[in-house]
Amino acid sequence: MKYILATLGLLALLPVVASAAERPNVLVILADDLGYSDIGCYGGEIETPNLDALAKNGLRFTQFYNTARCWPTRGALLTGYYAQQIRRDNLPGIPSGGRGKRPQWARLLPDMLKPLGYRSYHSGKWHVDGLPLQCGFDHSYYVQDQGRFFNPKVHYEDDQKLPPVEPGGDYYATNAIADHAVRTLKEHAEKHGETPFFHYLAFTAPHFPLHGLPEDIAKYRNQYRAGWEKVRDARWQRIQEMGLVDGVLSAVEPDVGPPYHFPKALEILGPGEVNRPLPWETLTAAQQEFQATKMAIHAAMIDRVDRDIGRVLAQLRAMGALDNTLILFLSDNGGSAEIMVRDDGHDPTAAPGSAATYLCLGPGWSTTSNTPFRRHKTWVHEGGISTPLIAHWPAGISAKGELRQDVGHVIDIVPTILDIAGGAPLKTWNDQPVPPAPGKSLVPAFAKDDSVKRDALWWSHEGNRALRVGNWKLVSARDDDWELYDLHGDRTEQHNLAAQHPDKVDDMRRKWEQLEDEFRQLATRDLPQSSLLPRKELILPGKSFFVADRPAFIFYPPREKRRKPQPWILYAPTLPGLPDRHEKWMHEQFLAAGVAVAGIDIGESFGSPRGQKLYNALYRELTTKQGFAQKPCLLGRSRGGLMITSWAAAHPEKVAGIAGIYPVLDLTAYPGVDKAAGAYRLTAEQLQNRLAKHNPIENVEALARAGVPAFFIHGDSDKVVPLETNSAEFVRRYKAAGAESLAQLVIADGQGHNYWDGFFHCQELIDFAIKQATAATEK
Incomplete structure (x- = not known):
């Protein structure tokens, strides 16, 4: 059977594919947290001769994009869909994200290649739902434990869990991943030599923790003592000489640090760590040494990846497959500014880069890693989403050492591979229609520069948003205003044109929202309505979003009154319709004072542990992100x-x-033990016996001991929530704990559980809340 190739560009390169033996092999190599300029052929000083040779004998794409994060990129790369379309990155109100489950129709590439006679292999990181062989691969080595390069506890071969690697041996994840790739290719040559293969080689390096082999680290020990500015300037000089990027080097953003804040990690790591890209000359000698060592380990990890790629290439040569193998090399996101300590922790006395240490690159070197662009992994400015893409295929790409300006995205990998294999996207799966995928084949670009045309590219990750249409890019960091850039001449996003082109901003914003709605419709097409949650309607300016798949909201102060850190009030209950119009004036006073208001709908949880977990999730979202x-x-x-x-x-x-405004503090008064028991997942009798643990009024002494100030307004005629057993009892318990001066109670004469304006225009309550929220940011 003959497969007619889909594009004229490829017809010029290859005859019609007539048999499986003539179809090209495919090797996709994915690095983890590698920045745009971290390899030699993209301007880096790290030695990557094997990747440089692939670029010299193939193509380098200068405007290729990922999704800004590992798991969305992997889902998009292997399916051809935006991660949000297949529930592999968050969309508000639906079960999605890093643990989201793909729709049944969202198949991975091996299922598309199998009918064409391909065998498929995987080596390395996975981070897709399901297991590799369950998803169509014929062999796999899956390293799930990415926090231990020397002794992973969780790894699999062919979907079967392997014993943990004992510490102290000669295991190193990068080597082990390449070993599996070489071993699998040897087996393929011996047993399936007439069959084409697809090999997905996904290294875990150079993702944190920075773990490197001692001999590799030693090679770069003195390389980075000059500091990140000088290394960055040198990279930019080489990038310009190579013609990779036009424009100017992006300015360093000294206030942009890690996307998540882990203050305890900074304590553990000690005085050498810094969480901002401060001028190198302002660092202490100890900080300079600590930071230079981290970059040396990062470089060592990339050097080792390149060496192991060399071993895989040697195996392809040995089996006579190199010329007819399309090799694509790229990264899953930009360099990472994250700083944290996980897994086995960090021993500051151990050799940096060894198994007992846990170091992260941090924003100083991440800014260098992403030269010449702005921002880092998780952001969708160019630094977070730009990746090298090397394409090498001697039998199919005649160009050698050329650049391609075509704008591409990881959603293009699947259609490109199907194009060269003579196949097409699936139309049905299990007798159900498969929706069209948004990617474009890059095959025309293999023959001619600037030949891949598209309408738009779209990004969303953790509140960071972007849309690219032609050379126009609309982008916003979480909670910031939209910015507009003309990437023709300003690829590094230095000249925000939003104020000069408000109509363009509005048009592109509407396009972004339209695509989000379309993606939501596709992602929810197979989900029951009961699994979806509505957005919250707001009474004041702010945003409605989801945390742990629960509706949440923030009311923001005017931009000129916002601060860092942002003082805030956690409001409850955030049930449908609340906060409501009765409280609007009160919340306006908070915002006018520069205090944000936030809440999350935890349902009728009555103070139960389940509700507390949701408050923990909101607290983490707001304070760390x-x-x-x-x-x-x-x-x-x-x-x-x-x-x-x-x-x-x-x-x-x-x-x-x-x-509190007539707050319920005693659950025996409201809603009563019988009604509350279900929320606690206890019987009424069990809850009654555990009231000392679960009833809030029984535990206020913890607040008194901690010196937490309190203010309540409560009506003396309240029959629903009696004053005496709630607010008054709270004050009595504070007095008994010796904290009487910290508790204030205003009694509203003759008022019950109602919407009396005095409850919501209580200036004393408003002043108290503003004082406490702002004082917390000034200590």
């Missing part, structure tokens, strides 16, 4: 009192103050 202060002031109305007080009593160190 969005720059909010570590101590909010809590504000609960009615049943919201149960919610915030139970969380506060469990985490008094995270609370700046606690306020």
Whole structure:
């Protein structure tokens, strides 16, 4: 059977493919957290002779993109869809993200290649739902434990779990991944020599922790003592000489640090660590040594990847397959500014880069890694999403050492491979239609520069958003305004044109939102309606989003009054319709004072551990990812009192103050033990017996001991939430704990559980909440 090739560009290169034996092999090599300029042929000083040789005898794409993060990139690369379309990155209100499950129709590339006679192999990192052989691969070595380069505890061969690697041996993940690739290719040559193969070689390097072989680290020991500015300048000089990027070197953003804040990690790592790209000359000698050593390890890891790629290439030569193998090399996201300590922790006395250490590249060297672009992994500015792409295929690419300006994305990998294999995307799976994929074949670009045309490219990751249409790029970091760049001449995003072209911003914003809606429709097509959650409608400017698949919101102060860290009030209850119009004036006063208000819908959880976990998720989201202060002031109305007080009593160190409007503090008064028991996943009798642990009013002494100020306003005629057993009892318990001066109670004469304006225009409550929220940011 003859397969007619889809593009004229490829017809010029290859005859019609007539048999499986004539089809090209494919080797896709994916690095992890490798920056745009980290390899020699893209301007780097790290020795990568094997990759440089592939570029010299093939093509380098200058404008190729990933998704800014590992698992979305892998899902997109292996399916041909945006990760959001297949639930492998977050879309609001649906079960999606790093643990999302693909729709059944979202098959991986091996399922598309199998009918064409291909065998498929995987070596290395996975980070896709399912296991490799379950997803169509014929052999796999899967390193799930990426936190231990020398002794992983979790790894698989052919979907079967292997014993943990004992510490102290000669195992090193990069070598082991390449060993499997070489071994698999040898077996292929011996047993399936007439069959084409697809090999997905996914290194875990140079992702943190920075673990390198001692001999490799020694090679770069003195390479980086001059500092990140000089290394970055030298890279930029080479990039210009190579003609890779036009424009100017992006300015260093000294206030942009890691995307997530782990203050304990900085304590563990010691005084040598810095979490901002500060001028090198301002660092202490100890900091310079610490930072130079980290970059030496990063370089060593990349050097080792290149050496092991050389071993794989040698095997292809030995089996006579190199000329007819399309090799694609790229990275899953930009260099990482993250700083954390995980897995086996960090021993500061151990040799840097050894198994007992846990180091991360950090923003100083990540800025260098992503030269010449702005920002880092997780952001969708150019530094977070730009990747090298080397294409090498002697039998199919006649160009040698040329550049390609074609704009591409990892969604293009599947259609490109299907194109050269003589296949086509799946139309159905299990008798169900498979929707069209958005990618474009890059095969025309193999023959001619600037020959791949497309309407738009779209990005979204953790609130960072972007759209590229032609040379126009609309981009926004989380919670920031949209920026607009003309990438023709300003690829490094230095000249924001949003103010000069407001109509263009509006047009592209609408296009971004339209695509998000389309992706949402596709991602939810096979999901029951009951699994979806509605967005929250807001009464004031802010944003509605989802945390742990629950609706959440933030009301933002005017931009000129925002701060870092941002003071905030955690409000409850965030149920459908709340906060409502009665509270609008009160929240406006908070915003006018520069204090944000946030909340999450935890349902009727009545202070249960389940609800507390959701508050933990919101707290982590705001404090580690969005720059909010570590101590909010809590504000609960009615049943919201149960919610915030139970969380506060469990985490008094995270609370700046606690306020309430006729708050429920005693769950025996409302909703009653019988009704609350289900939320605690206990019987009524069990909950009754455990009230000392679970009833918020029984635990307020923890707040008193921690010195948490409190303010309540409560009506003396409240029949739903009686004053005496709730707010008044709280104050009595504070007095008994010796903290009477910290608790204030305003009694509203003759008022019950109602919408009396005095509850929501209480200036004393407003002043208290503002004072506590802002004081927490000034200590």
